[in-house]
Amino acid sequence: MEHIELFFKSIFIDNMVFATFLGMCSYLAVSKKVSTAVGLGAAVIFVMAITVPFNWLLDQYILRDGALAWLGPEYASYDLSFLSFILFIATIATMVQLVEIIVEKFSPSLYNSLGIFLPLIAVNCAILGGSLFMQSREIPSLGLAFNYGVSSGIGWFLAILAIAAIREKIRYSNVPAPLRGLGITFIITGLMAIGFMSFGGMLTGGDEAAQESQREAKVEIKKEEAPKNLISENTKEINQ
Template identity: 65%
Template sequence: MESTLDIFVKAIFTENMIFAYFLGMCSYLAVSKTVRTGVGLGLAVVFVLVVTVPMNYLLENYVLKEGALSWLNPEYGVSGSKTIDLSFLSFIMFIAVVASIVQLVEMLVEKFAPALYGALGIFLPLIAVNCSILGGALFMQDRQYSTILDATSFALGSGIGWFIAIVSLAAIREKIRYSNVPPALRGLGITFIVTGLMGIAFMSFMGVEYGKKKQEKTNTISGGAVETSQIINVKQEN
């Protein structure tokens, strides 16, 4: 079982929504022209993920999946005589939660940052259909996290990973404007190339060991060293 910290770190680096799964590429490419708009949309995605994934976790585990309503009546449990399974409503309910939170974010940005609201344009309300937002909820459902803390950690890590990706690309694109890019690659061409190179760079984090895996490897090496020393001692005695 992965720890909460493992889930958080993996969601940022080795399971990055952009570079590992290519989710949310539309707004990622369209809004990453300046760092300012990239930061604004990135923070909005972080907020939406951190709110919607835990809410959908509670919805999944206490309302939708088979036997989830056992807290209302034991007969509604998996082994009860009136088992209720509402999992077929998962897509609709998850999207409804996401759309509600995105509407709230849109109202807040329009109220407190009208300039940013105008810069983001249509892509702010389109967070509701951003693949990374719904993908976070579906990954949470598929991986069956044991606690809401794990689900929240995954949501925060995924949001930060998406934020890092869009801000990094926006910073690079601002510098590329002053570079001598071949005419055929200007615009989305060079942007796709940069995205691919960043994805390769993030793949390097897959070799980093941390948490329980690192401890298990240390124990294995220690155990092997002990066995080797015992064999050497036996040979010397003989």
């Protein structure tokens, strides 16, 4: 249940583009064609699926305070969290180079269409944001970290795929001259963000129901304890 909840929340509610506005440069620049958007989105999913769990391992066993205890008790007091940015970026850059080699080998046309934006995945703030959010939210297990990386990548993929499809169709629309290009794209992005926010009520309804049931249980316990408290108070008065 926890995996499913994290999966859908990362895609719809905590979407990298619509909730935190990360990765906007690639989102706007490479969303003119659906085919290009699909290729870049797939590359982002692949990179995030590898870097987020790998960076989770780095955080758990090297970076955080006391993470080096497995080397011996003399290392238990070490705190290397100040190296988080450096190591996270190094991991991301390595994976991006791997993706670039694979795309160039198996799909030269996609490699040429992505152009400079493929190596720029290394500085895509959505990729680094996934690892930093994983660290700040203290995701407890490697499986959940992998889940979060994949689902965050899918959320970014859906965002760029949707805007690319809309921008292909909007070429044939009579858009006012001042809004053509990025103007209408920003407006559509805002409307899409509002649409994605509507999923919040659907996916958090179970949490609210659970909280309400907990409140009702506490009220029932207090009602049961009230007569006991009155009896104990009356007993004390009689003894006095």
